[in-house]
Amino acid sequence: AQSVSQHNHHVILSEAASLELGCNYSYGGTVNLFWYVQYPGQHLQLLLKYFSGDPLVKGIKGFEAEFIKSKFSFNLRKPSVQWSDTAEYFCAVNFNYGGSQGNLIFGKGTKLSVKP
Amino acid sequence: DTGVSQNPRHKITKRGQNVTFRCDPISEHNRLYWYRQTLGQGPEFLTYFQNEAQLEKSRLLSDRFSAERPKGSFSTLEIQRTEQGDSAMYLCASSLVVGASYNEQFFGPGTRLTVL
Secondary structure, three states: OOOEEEOOOEEEEEOOOOEEEOEEEOOOOOEEEEEEEEOOOOOOEEEEEEOOOOOEEEOHHHOEEEEEHHHOEEEEEEOOOOHHHOEEEEEEEEEOOOOOOOOOEEOOOEEEEEEO | OOOOEEEOOEEEEOOOOOEEEEEEOOOOOOEEEEEEEOOOOOOEEEEEEEOOEEEEOOOOOOOOEEEEOOOOOOEEEEEOOOOHHHOEEEEEEEEOOOOOOOOOOEEOOOEEEEEO
C-alpha cells in the first residue's frame, strides 16, 4: 500500500535557524507532491506543490522543496525560520496511476516550534 | 470568503445518535473530497465526488458512513449510530480537475466531532 513518511514528529528551532523537514513516499511511479501547513487554529493551507519539471520548487513565505525521484523524497526547506512559522507541516502525495482517484495520502505531520 | 466552508464547526453528540455534516466547496470546483483526521495523524481519505457522482467510497470506514452530493454543489457526510471511535476532525476539500490534469486541493476548516 502507498504510504508517506515524515521523519520528525516535533522540531524545535530558534529564530533564524535553517529548517529541513523530511518526507519519503513508498511508490515508485508518477506522483504529484505537496506540502501543506496548518497554523494554530487555522485550516490546512497549501505551501507548495510539484507536478513536473524543475525538481526544486518554491512556495509561499520563503519555503522550498526538492523532489529527488531516486530517493522517493520531497524534503521541505527554509533557510531562516521565523517565530510565525510555528505550525504543523504535512507532506501529501497523489499517487498518479491508472485508476487513481486523485486523493491525497498524508504523512503524520511534523510540528515545528520556533523560539523567539 | 470564497474558500471551502464546513458546518457545523463543532458537533457534540451522544453515542448511538446520527450526525450530518455539510461542505460547500469553492463554487467552480468539480471535485469534492472528504477526509478524517485524528489526533497525531495526517488526514485520511474517505470518499470523493466528481460533480454529483461518487467515484470512490470503498475507503469509508464502515457502512455507518455515507456521503452525498446531490446537485454537484454542496455535499453531506452522515454518520449513523455514532461510536466514541468516530470522534475526529472531518475535513472537506475541493479541486478543479479538467481532463487528465491534476490540481491541488483546497481544504475547509473542518468539523470537529465529539462522541460522548
